[in-house]
Amino acid sequence: xxxxxxxxxxxxxxxxxxxxxxxxxxxxxxxxxxxxxxxxxxxxxxxxxxxxxxxxxxxxxxxxxxxxxxxxxxxxxxxxxxxxxxxxxxxxxxxxxxxxxxxxxxxxxxxxxxxxxxxxxxxxxxxxxxxxxxxxxxxxxxxxxxxxxxxxxxxxxxxxxxxxxxxxxxxxxxxxxxxxxxxxxxx
Amino acid sequence: xxxxxxxxxxxxxxxxxxxxxxxxxxxxxxxxxxxxxxxxxxxxxxxxxxxxxxxxxxxxxxxxxxxxxxxxxxxxxxxxxxxxxxxxxxxxxxxxxxxxxxxxxxxxxxxxxxxxxxxxxxxxxxxxxxxxxxxxxxxxxxxxxxxxxxxxxxxxxxxxxxxxxxxxxxxxxxxxxxxxxxxxxxxxxxxxxxxxxxxxxxxxxxxxxxxxxxxxxxxxxxxxxxxxxxxxxxxxxxxxxxxxxxxxxxxxxxxxxxxxxxxxxxxxxxxxx
Numbered sequence: 001x002x003x004x005x006x007x008x009x010x011x012x013x014x015x016x017x018x019x020x021x022x023x024x025x026x027x028x029x030x031x032x033x034x035x036x037x038x039x040x041x042x043x044x045x046x047x048x049x050x051x052x053x054x055x056x057x058x059x060x061x062x063x064x065x066x067x068x069x070x071x072x073x074x075x076x077x078x079x080x081x082x083x084x085x086x087x088x089x090x091x092x093x094x095x096x097x098x099x100x101x102x103x104x105x106x107x108x109x110x111x112x113x114x115x116x117x118x119x120x121x122x123x124x125x126x127x128x129x130x131x132x133x134x135x136x137x138x139x140x141x142x143x144x145x146x147x148x149x150x151x152x153x154x155x156x157x158x159x160x161x162x163x164x165x166x167x168x169x170x171x172x173x174x175x176x177x178x179x180x181x182x183x184x185x186x187x
Numbered sequence: 188x189x190x191x192x193x194x195x196x197x198x199x200x201x202x203x204x205x206x207x208x209x210x211x212x213x214x215x216x217x218x219x220x221x222x223x224x225x226x227x228x229x230x231x232x233x234x235x236x237x238x239x240x241x242x243x244x245x246x247x248x249x250x251x252x253x254x255x256x257x258x259x260x261x262x263x264x265x266x267x268x269x270x271x272x273x274x275x276x277x278x279x280x281x282x283x284x285x286x287x288x289x290x291x292x293x294x295x296x297x298x299x300x301x302x303x304x305x306x307x308x309x310x311x312x313x314x315x316x317x318x319x320x321x322x323x324x325x326x327x328x329x330x331x332x333x334x335x336x337x338x339x340x341x342x343x344x345x346x347x348x349x350x351x352x353x354x355x356x357x358x359x360x361x362x363x364x365x366x367x368x369x370x371x372x373x374x375x376x377x378x379x380x381x382x383x384x385x386x387x388x389x390x391x392x393x394x395x396x397x398x399x400x401x402x403x404x405x406x407x408x409x410x411x412x413x414x415x416x417x418x419x420x421x422x423x424x425x426x427x428x429x430x431x432x433x434x435x436x437x438x439x440x441x442x443x444x445x446x447x448x449x450x451x452x453x454x455x456x457x458x459x460x
Contacts, residue, residue, distance in 0.1 A: 034226040041306030043241055047377065049306050067188055074192040078199065082212075082219040086307040087356075089212055090199030097192045134309070140200070143355035145309065145376040153308050 050160035066104030073100025130154035334413040334436035362401040380432035409451040
């Protein structure tokens with residue numbers, strides 16, 4: 001494990017994160033979108049597709065905090081809007097940006113090395129993301145399905161995302177850890 | 188920083204609302220597609236056998252059930268052919284479609300094959316194998332031998348996206364065949380009945396009434412295309428509208444070949460207009 005330093009984080013938007021790390025995170029998000037639209041689109045649970053991109057966003061936010069959460073959330077959300085359009089373009093970007101920020105900010109309240117924390121984070125984030133998306137779409141004037149149908153789909157998405165987490169999170173963590181810069185801020 | 192990206196998201200959303208085809212977002216879509224499509228193709232090639240295996244596993248029991256059900260249905264249908272009512276209903280529906288040919292003697296239709304379904308949880312659409320190069324443009328109506336399927340929402344060079352009638356956004360203006368009263372069809376997602384909305388509470392709607400397009404929506408859906416039959420009517424005294432369910436003619440789960448109405452042509456008025 002990298003040696004922890006006592007110096008405070010330097011300012012600057014992504015200055016201390018490192019180009020390699022940014023590229024790797026970008027690739028992970030790209031792969032998540034591609035996987036979600038191919039393999040996972042066929043492995044539906046009662047007709048519902050899991051949101052792997054959200055799982056990756058939550059994982060990265062959980063590991064690296066709110067700034068990474070915001071950027072990865074925006075990028076992942078925007079990619080999903082452009083490639084897997086559902087309603088308004090930019091809406092997933094908006095929702096995932098907020099979710100990334102939320103998870104990144106609240107992760108400090110998660111108990112130390114508990115295996116359940118990321119799973120719980122994904123479950124909660126999925127629920128919030130699904131309902132926020134529907135709510136915002138309705139507010140923006142889009143015709144939407146009934147609340148009960150939304151709840152049914154959202155419930156399945158939460159379940160499916162949660163099932164994916166024990167596989168996705170450790171993988172994301174391992175890949176992200178490889179590219180951690182030397183100056184580690186241990187929390 | 189949060190606010191910067193929130194602001195960016197809102198800009199994107201606003202752009203989506205205000206742009207027409209060919210705007211910066213469409214270009215962004217094309218660029219992202221160019222990057223991701225090769226990855227998707229590679230993944231699909233690797234993943235397809237695996238995916239097929241797993242889907243066939245999960246589908247096995249429902250396929251068996253479907254098979255048994257279909258066998259029963261075939262038997263039932265063979266019997267029903269001899270019943271006068273069934274023949275009449277069948278006949279009326281066919282007249283509706285044939286009426287299409289009669290109402291639109293110069294209608295130009297283009298057949299296309301369904302090649303996929305864009306993967307999304309709250310959007311019901313299909314991709315077909317004809318596009319702009321074949322003359323397809325957004326807002327063209329799409330039908331199949333059973334009735335109205337939906338409308339084109341995106342036309343790339345050699346493929347198009349068709350929004351299905353079961354999607355809440357597809358919305359066709361509709362009316363009961365043979366009656367002037369009008370309303371609109373609203374999809375409720377897969378395996379849910381269509382809703383016939385904006386119908387006057389005074390209007391007389393009964394179960395079994397045939398619903399067709401009314402054509403009152405700026406020329407997207409030509410009038411008189413069969414949509415389905417009324418399956419339930421709930422009219423509450425205090426409510427402003429009736430709660431009407433419509434059972435669509437088209438089976439949206441087994442779409443294979445569809446026809447895009449390129450040009451409806453001059454409409455010849457028929458009885459009941």
